[in-house]
Amino acid sequence: MDGIISIQSHVVYGHAGNSSAVFPIQRMGIEAWPIHTVQYSNHTQYDEGWTGHKFCAEEIRNLTKGLDNIGKLKDCQAVISGYLGSPEQCQAVADTVNQVKESNHRAFYVCDPVMGDPEKGCIVPEGVTEELTKTLMPMADVIVPNQFELTQFTGVEIHSLYDAVTACKKALELGPRLVLVKHLHSLAEGTFTAMLATPKACYLVQRPELDFEKAPVGVGDLITAIFTACITKQMSPVAAFRHTNNAVYGVLEVTQDQDTWELQTIAGQYEFIEPTHDFEPKKIA
Template identity: 45%
Template sequence: MNNVLSIQSHVVFGHAGNSAAVFPMRRLGVNVWPLNTVQFSNHTQYGRWTGGVVDADELQSVIEGIGAIGVLGRCNAVLSGYLGATEQGRAVVEIVKMVKAVNPRALYFCDPVMGATGGCTVAPGIEDFLVTTMPTVADAMMPNHTELEKLAGRTIETVEEAVDACRDVIARGPRIVLVKHLFDRNSRADTFNMLAVTASEAWFAQRPLYPFARQPVGVGDLTSAVFVARTLLGDSLRNALEHTLAAVNAVVKTTYDAGRYELEIVASQDEIAKPTDRFPAIRVTGGDVVRRG
């Protein structure tokens, strides 16, 4: 069985960070070792919360403890998300080194949460650290649109420009860039776009965009988690993208139909494993993508 060390935030109420990622990965058949960077009462988009940041030294100490009992080599992947302090970013880099030292085949998936959308709050210095350091360390980066712009250092308005930006990031180290939410001026306003890119492939896919009065939080964390799990389970880039899009669509649709704000992850668990609706990905070739609708 695959094991993922998931280094993210934790909220006691609701679904964000590990609270949105751990259960879906387990439901897909991937074991998870959750390591929380913060413990908050709820996610920060409520505008008020309690709790605090875990000390960076403690994060490393926990992993050293796993190594001390001789099981760290069973870790197949590290997934990092929300960081509560820049020091935690440096700790994540050291943890990735520790894991790869005992399992060179382990992969590092970086979700570069920069607080760019939805009112998410991150500490000063984290954005710069994610932009300058993490592409040189990660095997895969999973930004949203704004985060991709910051990683690439330029404005992006089309799928083709996004592919070029992803390839620029890939040139710095990662093998894969998954754009979890892509704005494209040529797409319809009622579609939600995703893009998966390697040095040799690029796949673009769309699902419906649901008209929430207030968009739910944790969708990106859920997206990264499903993509990581499906990749570890052996999916091709295209299949991992398609399953991820379909599974996340099922959760978001269930949440919207229920009139909820917090993601209905548990209620959607069977759809996460085997989505009913599928959204075929389109290959982007030679700067062109065939569009639907």
């Protein structure tokens, strides 16, 4: 059966990284093959801290080799990369993507370039941002940055819709075929805004911004996973964008209803198949 290799962090408790990505992909009817870059007891926003450790880059290559040994790379339809804990892990991801594409020329690579956000600043080790912007993002078929990460890649500061479109167009010129900006925080107060850029046009989705005492962690990982699954299922990019935003909003609504900051991906799993809400993308350029 076809599958998606997902290379990112993992938490034992809660839903972030692969713990946010694997189940939704599976629930949408696709095999998910996780490779962990770190394994922590819980996500890193807990005041009490966390336990666990980072894996060496060679683990990524070894596990990819093992999949190749049993003939499964030819069945890999996509590779996702998320949080990477060292420049060496970035290089191992590039090697894995190239190896998968050699085995299956239809496979595509989705890079979620986890760097940080305007409030937290850079949250990755030294050298990772450079490897993401110079190596992984240009070789990706799809990138899923937030506003901060899009600016890091393109050098375009974003203060308006025009700036966002300009940055997306610049990103497409640098290599990727699709750009999904998972959050444009500067465009509208109290409204969550996401953008999809294709070679033909840009599309905008806006939906209510749900209020949380603490912002849930792992939402970006969920966005990337659902969008990748949609593209794997041969949805058009715009249809995938629409489904992804609707599904994620539904899960966030369930999370809010249960008064928790840990994503309720199990309780809200029906959203991956048939979202409760429908926010239609608007063509803007």
